[in-house]
Amino acid sequence: MGNKHQRNFVINILLGLLFTSGGILSIMFTVFSKGLENDKILWTAIPIVTINIGLIFLVSAAVHKVKADLIRKQKQKSRPE
Numbered sequence: 001m002g003n004k005h006q007r008n009f010v011i012n013i014l015l016g017l018l019f020t021s022g023g024i025l026s027i028m029f030t031v032f033s034k035g036l037e038n039d040k041i042l043w044t045a046i047p048i049v050t051i052n053i054g055l056i057f058l059v060s061a062a063v064h065k066v067k068a069d070l071i072r073k074q075k076q077k078s079r080p081e
Contacts, residue, residue: 006064008060008061009065015054016055019051019054020051023046023048023050023051024047024051029043
C-alpha cells in the first residue's frame with residue numbers, strides 16, 4: 001500500500017460496507033419489531049440515510065481504486081528498463 005489512494009480505498013470500502021449493512025439491519029429491525037407505530041417515519045428515514053451514505057462511500061472507494069491503479073501503472077511505465 002504505497003500511496004494514499006490505496007489506503008483511502010480500503011477505508012472507504014470498509015465504511016461503505018458498514019453503513020450499507022447497518023441500513024439493511026435497520027430495515028430488518030423495523031420489519032420484525034412490534035410497537036413502532038409512532039416512530040415509522042424515523043425508522044423509514046434511518047435506512048434511507050445509512051444506505052445512501054454507504055453507497056457514497058462505496059463509489060468513493062471505486063474512484064480511489066481507479067486512481068491507485070492509474071498511479072501504479074504510471075510508475076511502472078516511467079521506470080527505465
